[in-house]
Amino acid sequence: MARCVSDPDKRRQAIWQVVHAIPVGRVCTYGDVALLAGLPGRARLVGRVLSELPPDSALPWYRVISASGRIAFAPESEAFVRQRQHLQQESLAIAPTGRLTGWPDCRWQG
DNA sequence: CTCCTGACTCCAC
């Protein structure tokens, strides 16, 4: 889909597109999203873009987790709980440590 | 332009 994008707006859109493409009940790592967006090695950029999403965003940001298969937030933090609830709605279980049960079986890489 | 920070990763112990 996307090659090496240089414009900030283009990068955002590329990342949004990839996140939006993640199937229900599946998850993807920051690194994978970056790769699929044509931005290899820019996992941090993905996290930055997602952190700037508005509260009413329809983007399934909660389907993006860290490469270790865990939620990127501190356990029991507000954001952590929100993400966990969204994932549970899609039949994905989260261990107390934040680790996704069944990982990497539910992993999606395009 | 330099310095600091972060929703990241990888590797070693």
Place this chain on the structure above:
DNA sequence: TGTGGAGCCAGGA
């Protein structure tokens, strides 16, 4: 399985 350290890129002060 969990921790700690180094590498990385982008954005804001």
